[in-house]
Amino acid sequence: xxxxAGDISPIxxxxxxxxxxxxxxxxxxxxxxxxxxxxxxxxxVINGDIQHVNxxxxxxxxxxxxxxxxxxxxxxxxKFDVEQALKSEPDPQEVERTKKRQSILTRTLWTFIMxxxxxxxxxxxxxxxxxxxxxxxTIVYREVTALFSLKSHAPESGEIESKGKKDPWSKTLNWxxxxxxxxxxxxxxxxxxxxxxxxxxxxxxxxxxxxxxISFTLYTIxxxxxxxxxxxxxxxxxxxxxxxxHMSLLLIVVSGHFIVNNILEGMIWFWVPASLVICNDxxxxxxxxxxxxxxxIKLSPKKTVEGFVGAFWSTLLFSVxxxxxxxxxxxxxxxxxxxxxxxxSNVQCTPNPVFVWKVWQIWSPLAAFLxxxxxxxxTVIPYAPYQLHLLVFAVFASLVAPFGGFFASGFKRAFNIxxxxxxxxxxxxxxxRMDCQFLMGVFxxxxxxxxxxxxHVSVGSILQMIVSGLTVSEQLELMKDLRKYMQxxxxxxx
Numbered sequence: 001x002x003x004x005a006g007d008i009s010p011i012x013x014x015x016x017x018x019x020x021x022x023x024x025x026x027x028x029x030x031x032x033x034x035x036x037x038x039x040x041x042x043x044x045v046i047n048g049d050i051q052h053v054n055x056x057x058x059x060x061x062x063x064x065x066x067x068x069x070x071x072x073x074x075x076x077x078x079k080f081d082v083e084q085a086l087k088s089e090p091d092p093q094e095v096e097r098t099k100k101r102q103s104i105l106t107r108t109l110w111t112f113i114m115x116x117x118x119x120x121x122x123x124x125x126x127x128x129x130x131x132x133x134x135x136x137x138t139i140v141y142r143e144v145t146a147l148f149s150l151k152s153h154a155p156e157s158g159e160i161e162s163k164g165k166k167d168p169w170s171k172t173l174n175w176x177x178x179x180x181x182x183x184x185x186x187x188x189x190x191x192x193x194x195x196x197x198x199x200x201x202x203x204x205x206x207x208x209x210x211x212x213x214i215s216f217t218l219y220t221i222x223x224x225x226x227x228x229x230x231x232x233x234x235x236x237x238x239x240x241x242x243x244x245x246h247m248s249l250l251l252i253v254v255s256g257h258f259i260v261n262n263i264l265e266g267m268i269w270f271w272v273p274a275s276l277v278i279c280n281d282x283x284x285x286x287x288x289x290x291x292x293x294x295x296x297i298k299l300s301p302k303k304t305v306e307g308f309v310g311a312f313w314s315t316l317l318f319s320v321x322x323x324x325x326x327x328x329x330x331x332x333x334x335x336x337x338x339x340x341x342x343x344x345s346n347v348q349c350t351p352n353p354v355f356v357w358k359v360w361q362i363w364s365p366l367a368a369f370l371x372x373x374x375x376x377x378x379t380v381i382p383y384a385p386y387q388l389h390l391l392v393f394a395v396f397a398s399l400v401a402p403f404g405g406f407f408a409s410g411f412k413r414a415f416n417i418x419x420x421x422x423x424x425x426x427x428x429x430x431x432x433r434m435d436c437q438f439l440m441g442v443f444x445x446x447x448x449x450x451x452x453x454x455x456h457v458s459v460g461s462i463l464q465m466i467v468s469g470l471t472v473s474e475q476l477e478l479m480k481d482l483r484k485y486m487q488x489x490x491x492x493x494x
Contacts, residue, residue: 107426114424122271123343126336129263129270134182137256139430141248143421145174148244173229174245176222181249184215185257193264193336195460199467209468252438259441265448266352268332272323272390273444276397277436279318284311284402299409303402312398319394320387327355327386354385354452389452396443401436408435 121128191198191208198208207214230238262269288307296303326332331341334349341347359380362370370378408431412418421429466475486493 103426110424110426122267125340125342126263126267127339129267130260133256133259133263136430136434137252138178139421139423140434141178141252143423143429143431144248144252145245146421147415147417148241173222173226174241176225177219177245177249178253180215180218180222181253182257183218184212185253186260187211187215189257189261189264195458195464196337199460199463205467208464255438255442258445259437262441262445262448264336265445265453266333266335268323268326269444269448270441271332272319272326273393273397273440274437275322276315276319276394277401277440279322280311280315280394280397280402281405281436283314283318284308287311287314297406299406299413303406308398308402312395315398316391316394319390319397323390323393324384324387327384352452352454354389357382357384359383389447392447393444397436397440400443401440404436404439408432 118132121132187207188211191211198204226238226242259270262273284303284307286307287310288302288304291310292304292306294305295301296305296308330347330349330351331343331345333351333355334347337349359382361380362378367379408420412420419428420431423430424433427433466478470478483493
């Protein structure tokens with residue numbers, strides 16, 4: 001008589017055993033009942049870690065587990081252990097929801113932190129806003145230049161003596177060109193906006209008169225250093241990085257320089273355009289989530305036509321009320337003459353004509369209709385020219401500035417990255433937040449300097465002409481003539 005089958009297998013095919021009798025004919029098995037047998041169930045997989053077992057696809061009801069299972073090492077695993085493991089294993093969907101909630105919480109928290117810090121620096125004064133702009137510019141430059149690294153490129157040939165050696169293009173040259181560019185651009189701004197200080201101080205006069213030749217000399221030193229650092233096997237990568245750095249300087253540092261100039265021209269030329277970009281982004285999100293159906297551009301799949309159009313009209317309306325409120329404060333509209341002022345200082349200046357209120361005479365038939373409709377006489381509409389300029393800024397912030405974000409999206413796709421960095425928790429890198437602001441800042445400066453700025457002769461400009469264009473004897477002669485003129489006007493000069 002044969003022995004009964006007593007071995008334990010991963011999935012038992014039957015629960016009954018029978019003895020084989022040599023003289024007996026093979027017995028016919030009874031017809032199976034129309035129910036699922038254990039042999040038809042999915043085969044359990046036990047490979048060290050307990051997995052989900054015996055669950056029919058598209059059915060959340062688990063099948064009965066076998067009494068014993070085997071792991072990779074042939075050790076038996078009891079049914080109780082399997083069930084306990086299944087109960088203790090976290091639900092992947094719940095884990096995903098938890099991560100999403102944490103991400104939203106972190107993003108919201110840091111949004112309020114950034115808004116609060118931004119407003120605090122705005123109230124503290126122009127110099128703090130300039131420092132903020134330069135800090136943001138520095139972080140963006142670091143994030144963008146970090147995308148291009150020689151470590152991610154193979155050398156052009158195998159003739160490299162030491163592959164573990166430091167890259168021939170050192171980060172020092174990257175930051176050297178960054179420093180030189182900032183020295184030139186911000187030196188130009190200081191000389192332009194603070195002529196009355198620079199040209200009246202003998203110690204600062206050499207800096208002002210020789211600023212450009214000093215800047216060019218510093219750049220030439222960096223250029224020679226780059227050529228001296230060229231190494232065989234890395235030439236393509238080195239020249240590629242050289243072009244990459246100069247492109248970054250043009251798009252980031254030059255744009256940041258214009259933003260700083262906007263601050264110096266008057267805080268309102270920085271604060272309001274930047275606010276319009278943020279407002280447009282928020283409205284695009286709200287309208288897109290509410291009624292968005294049609295994709296706008298492939299580079300940003302979440303952007304919709306409905307959100308784009310809705311944000312356009314919302315930003316137009318918002319710009320008039322937002323800008324009209326801040327144009328009432330001298331602290332916001334006055335150009336900078338003293339970097340020590342703050343929102344609590346008594347700032348006085350002659351406002352630019354665009355901030356002076358005017359009246360528009362309504363067409364007579366329209367005035368009669370409005371008077372009858374409103375029940376009172378309406379013949380004029382008060383307005384400030386700045387409000388018309390606000391509409392232009394709103395149009396640009398809605399229709400053009402978002403393409404700075406699309407440009408950044410294409411940039412990230414090219415390098416297969418989600419964010420430019422992790423400078424701001426929950427928001428990614430600084431570049432992810434500043435992509436539209438750079439474009440808006442450049443437009444604001446060009447528009448303001450071309451159509452709004454008043455070009456008056458100032459004490460600083462006259463002093464600059466005297467110092468740089470007259471000899472010492474001519475300057476003394478000018479002083480005598482000026483003293484004589486002042487005395488003729490009855491003004492006593494001590």
